[in-house]
Structures are given as C-alpha cells and as structure tokens.
Amino acid sequence: MKQCLAEDAKATIVLVHGAFEHSARHEWLAKRWQKEGYNCLYADLPAHGEHDGPQGHIDSFDEYIEEVTTWVNQAQHFGKPIFLVGHSMGGLITIRTLEEKQLPIKGVVLSSPCLGLENPPPRIMQEVSKVLDRVTPKMKFNGNLNPEHVTRDGAMRERDQQDRLILRKVSVRWFRELDRGMDKAFDQIEAYPNLPTLVMQSGHDKIVDRTCTKKWYDQLPIHEKNYKEWENLYHEIFNDPEKEDVFQYALRFVEKHLT
Secondary structure, eight states: OEEEOOTTOSEEEEEEOOTTOOGGGGHHHHHHHHHTTEEEEEOOOTTSTTOSSOTTOOSOTHHHHHHHHHHHHHHGGGOSOEEEEEETHHHHHHHHHHHHOOOOOSEEEEESOOSSBSSOOOHHHHHHHHHHHHHOTTOEEEOOOOGGGTOSOHHHHHHHHHOTTSOOEEEHHHHHHHHHHHHHHHHTGGGSOSOOEEEEEETTOSSBOHHHHHHHHHHOOOSOEEEEEETTOOSOTTTSTTHHHHHHHHHHHHHHTOO
8 A cells, every 4th residue: 555644634535546557657646635734545456556466357346345445444544534536447436435335434536437438349349248257257358548548648648658557458357347337336326425525527538428427426416516527638637737727626625625
C-alpha cells in the first residue's frame, strides 16, 4: 500500500485506479492531496500492476470489492475522516463496494466512472464471451486501449507506451465480471448509501459512455449529489492538461464536507 502522509492531516483519501493501468499513474494526484493536508492511500488492484496474483484475470468482481474494503479498513487507523476517490473502473468499484458494504466514508468523488463502454465489443463477440466464460474463463484477448484516447497530455501518452505495468490483455472472465459489475451498479442503486457524492465526467470521453454516467447519477437516490462535466477533456480528467482545475474542484467538494 502506497502512502502519501500529511502532517496533522485533515482527512484520508483512498484512491482507486482504473482498468488496464496501475496506481503509480496517479502519483501526481496523491501528492496533490498530500500537499493540501490530506493523507492519500492507494495501491494496485487485483489483476493490475504489481498486485500479487494473475495479471489480467479475476474470478469475481467481488475481489475488487474486498480489496477496497481492506484499504478503507487500513485508512481507519489514521483516525481521520475518509473519502473515496475512484477513477473509471475504480469509480465502478467504489460504487459497487458502497452498494455491498457499510463503510465509514465521509464522501465520494467519482472520476469518469465506468458505467458503460463508449465502444463495447460487437454483440456477436459478447455472446461468444458468455460461452467462453463457462468453458475457458482464463482465455485472454487484447485490451486494445489506445493511449491517445485516454489523455491529451503528450508526455503521459509517451510514458504509457513504454510502461511495462500497463495491462495489455485481460481474460474472458475479467470482461464478463466488468460487464456484470456495470449492470449491478444500476440494479442495486437503491443500496448506495446516503453520502455526499461528486460525479465528474469528461466531456470528450472515448472510453466510457458519458450518457450512462449521467443516467446513473440521475437515478441516484441520495440527498446531496453534484455532477460536473468537463467539456473537451479526455477520459482521465486528473491526467489531462487541465488537471489542476479538476483537482481544485474535487478539493473544494471534500473540504466542504469535512465538518
């Protein structure tokens, strides 16, 4: 578990990264939270980065839920308010974790949460994957995530092309569990706790379907929720050139809910 700890911290941020990437890609964000007086905890999710276990494969989406629950439990040791910040699939994992678990969370920030895919596999491939999921769930295929679709930051794109920890292939089971996770995020939305939630969605997202993000947000039955769409930004709003503006927006939300 990586830790960016602040002296006399105001709160603890638990940061959940997205699919195909790894926690080190969010080092800038972690250090920004630290600079503003927050602890930030983050780590590689199962099947990603340097996490123990097979790369690109999970048996169940519950592995992600249990992992993030463990991170929150570790965050409690600091005795500070806890906020969950989830990006892309990390946003979906955050949603599903809160729908399944009762956790001591003060507020939630979701960054381009993966609630639908902008370019899903053709229907015939999806039907084939359902069969393969039963027969050979560990069979892998290329993820086909284009770095140029993720961020407009040229330096980050170049870094990603050379990054050995970027996930290139995923298993059939991994994809099916992602798909089931997205469905459950909607089906179990009534179980989402009444927590202040900020949803920030990129306006020019080539990875997730922003209409699904807005649909989920509109159905969210909680007292305090905020939706912000960042026009022209790509999927990774915390890694795009305007990332400082995005961070400041999230920071104001968190600080509003500290007391």
